[in-house]
Amino acid sequence: MQQELKIGIVVAVAIIIAGIMITLAGGRSFYRQGYQLRVHFDYVSGLDIGAPVRLAGMEIGEVRDLQLIGNQIEATIWVESSAKIHSDAKVTINSLGIVGEKYIEITLGKKKLLKNNDSIIGENPVNVEEVLVRGERVVKMLDYQVKFLERVVFNGQTTWEEVAGIIYNLSEITKDTNSLIKNNKQDISLSIHNFNKLSTTLEKTVAENREELRNVTGELKKATKNMNMAILNTDKGINKCLAEFSTAASSFSNVCKKIDEGNGSLGRIIKDKKIADDLSETANNLKLLSEDLKQHPWKIIKPKEEKQPGKRK
Amino acid sequence: MGYLVERIGKKIIVGLDELGRMASLLQQIIVQGAKKPFNAKHFVQQMVKIGVDTLPIVSLMSIFVGMVLGYLAYLQFKIVGLEMYTGSLVAASLTMELGPVLTAIIVSGRIGSSTAAEIGTMKVTEQIDALRTMATDPIKYLAVPRFYAALIMLPILTVFADIIGMFGGYMIGVWKFGIRHQIYIQKSIDFLDPIDIINGLVKTIIFGGLMITISCYKGFTASGGAEGVGQATTSAVVLSIMTVLVSDYLLTMILY
Numbered sequence: 001m002q003q004e005l006k007i008g009i010v011v012a013v014a015i016i017i018a019g020i021m022i023t024l025a026g027g028r029s030f031y032r033q034g035y036q037l038r039v040h041f042d043y044v045s046g047l048d049i050g051a052p053v054r055l056a057g058m059e060i061g062e063v064r065d066l067q068l069i070g071n072q073i074e075a076t077i078w079v080e081s082s083a084k085i086h087s088d089a090k091v092t093i094n095s096l097g098i099v100g101e102k103y104i105e106i107t108l109g110k111k112k113l114l115k116n117n118d119s120i121i122g123e124n125p126v127n128v129e130e131v132l133v134r135g136e137r138v139v140k141m142l143d144y145q146v147k148f149l150e151r152v153v154f155n156g157q158t159t160w161e162e163v164a165g166i167i168y169n170l171s172e173i174t175k176d177t178n179s180l181i182k183n184n185k186q187d188i189s190l191s192i193h194n195f196n197k198l199s200t201t202l203e204k205t206v207a208e209n210r211e212e213l214r215n216v217t218g219e220l221k222k223a224t225k226n227m228n229m230a231i232l233n234t235d236k237g238i239n240k241c242l243a244e245f246s247t248a249a250s251s252f253s254n255v256c257k258k259i260d261e262g263n264g265s266l267g268r269i270i271k272d273k274k275i276a277d278d279l280s281e282t283a284n285n286l287k288l289l290s291e292d293l294k295q296h297p298w299k300i301i302k303p304k305e306e307k308q309p310g311k312r313k
Numbered sequence: 314m315g316y317l318v319e320r321i322g323k324k325i326i327v328g329l330d331e332l333g334r335m336a337s338l339l340q341q342i343i344v345q346g347a348k349k350p351f352n353a354k355h356f357v358q359q360m361v362k363i364g365v366d367t368l369p370i371v372s373l374m375s376i377f378v379g380m381v382l383g384y385l386a387y388l389q390f391k392i393v394g395l396e397m398y399t400g401s402l403v404a405a406s407l408t409m410e411l412g413p414v415l416t417a418i419i420v421s422g423r424i425g426s427s428t429a430a431e432i433g434t435m436k437v438t439e440q441i442d443a444l445r446t447m448a449t450d451p452i453k454y455l456a457v458p459r460f461y462a463a464l465i466m467l468p469i470l471t472v473f474a475d476i477i478g479m480f481g482g483y484m485i486g487v488w489k490f491g492i493r494h495q496i497y498i499q500k501s502i503d504f505l506d507p508i509d510i511i512n513g514l515v516k517t518i519i520f521g522g523l524m525i526t527i528s529c530y531k532g533f534t535a536s537g538g539a540e541g542v543g544q545a546t547t548s549a550v551v552l553s554i555m556t557v558l559v560s561d562y563l564l565t566m567i568l569y
Binding site: 004013014023 | 357358360361364365368408465468469470472473475476502505506507509510511514
């Protein structure tokens with residue numbers, strides 16, 4: 001009898017352990033109640049059957065089936081009945097790390113609740129390859145920008161320390177300005193106040209003397225008009241004068257031309273060499289005559305005395 | 314040269330002959346086992362021997378195997394930062410492979426040897442002939458109770474080996490390396506599949522049947538006094554373990 005008891009104990013314990021292990025390994029679905037939902041994706045990024053489903057980060061179920069339906073993929077997910085999924089929830093495929101296990105993430109919603117076998121449209125996951133390509137492009141652009149900045153700022157001489165110094169100085173200036181404003185806050189506010197007061201006074205003055213101001217403005221307007229007219233008239237006179245001047249200038253030009261061509265007495269004098277020589281001789285003679293006259297003025301008074309020198313001879 | 318070919322041929326023929334005899338012994342065991350009356354007393358005795366008495370050594374083996382697995386798995390997973398999967402690896406490898414195979418090997422060593430020795434001694438001392446003269450079928454009297462006891466007790470032992478081995482892994486993972494208790498348990502359960510556990514148990518049933526058949530065959534064919542019994546025992550254990558490992562591969566291919 002004792003032998004049978006031993007066997008009985010061992011077998012019973014083994015069956016209990018096996019039962020517990022198999023039940024636990026089977027997952028929650030064995031003893032937990034739940035419902036199924038159908039999620040439609042364009043791209044599932046390697047999602048597997050049995051992948052976990054999370055609602056706001058908490059595990060609530062698993063992927064039961066994946067099927068191609070038309071040009072979409074339908075993922076059937078099993079969810080615990082305690083998990084309430086709303087029709088406006090966002091369904092995405094995430095992964096634990098870059099190469100980690102894929103899972104379905106569902107956000108909380110507000111609109112109407114989804115029931116068993118309802119379908120919902122999932123958001124397509126980010127393609128890691130695409131992100132990497134885009135990242136590379138961004139890095140290249142950044143590299144270019146930094147190089148450009150280096151070229152512009154440093155120009156071969158400036159160093160980062162100097163740039164840092166500039167920034168430091170700027171910050172100091174800002175600080176000083178700040179403290180200046182802070183220290184003279186009262187003065188500044190007083191100034192502003194005064195300015196305010198001034199402008200109100202001005203406004204008041206303007207309001208009080210509005211009529212007079214209007215008169216002044218009217219007079220000013222009139223004066224401007226008159227001035228305008230005067231300028232216009234003067235303008236006319238000047239125009240006339242200019243026209244006359246122009247006529248005179250053209251006449252003069254004609255005369256000059258004629259002289260140049262050798263027409264008329266003047267022209268002939270200028271152009272003919274012989275006449276010019278004669279004229280020069282005449283001029284010489286006249287000079288001699290005038291000198292003679294200067295020395296012997298009496299020759300004018302007594303023209304007949306011309307004979308006297310002869311007598312002397 | 315001709316001598317070598319002759320020897321190889323002889324070995325093959327002997328091997329095939331033995332295989333055929335073992336197969337016919339297995340068939341006889343099944344046929345005799347189906348017949349009434351059933352020897353309950355012997356059956357219970359063998360269940361105690363195979364199951365209850367082997368349990369301590371199986372437990373000791375599996376707890377150390379679990380600890381070693383947990384230790385090595387942790388060190389390897391730590392490199393890639395997946396320490397929390399230590400429990401998953403321990404649980405999966407124990408239920409799918411190590412639990413069934415190591416239990417079958419231990420039972421082969423312990424029970425296969427004693428079976429071959431007992432039956433071989435009876436054969437050498439002509440007790441088996443005595444049984445025949447008393448109109449008792451030696452196969453039904455000696456082999457059938459052991460066979461059924463092995464079929465039932467090996468899965469039972471394997472269940473213990475699985476759970477105790479997982480506990481060994483838990484001790485290392487949680488108590489030594491400080492993985493969080495809930496995470497360890499959760500990850501172990503996550504990677505356990507009921508089909509895997511059941512397949513592991515099915516494997517051990519087949520291991521048990523093969524192991525007992527081989528041991529009984531070696532015992533029944535023992536000859537030549539004490540030395541012959543010794544030889545029969547040795548070859549029973551070696552052949553049982555080899556059969557367990559080879560059939561494990563084939564069964565894995567079939568079941569998974």
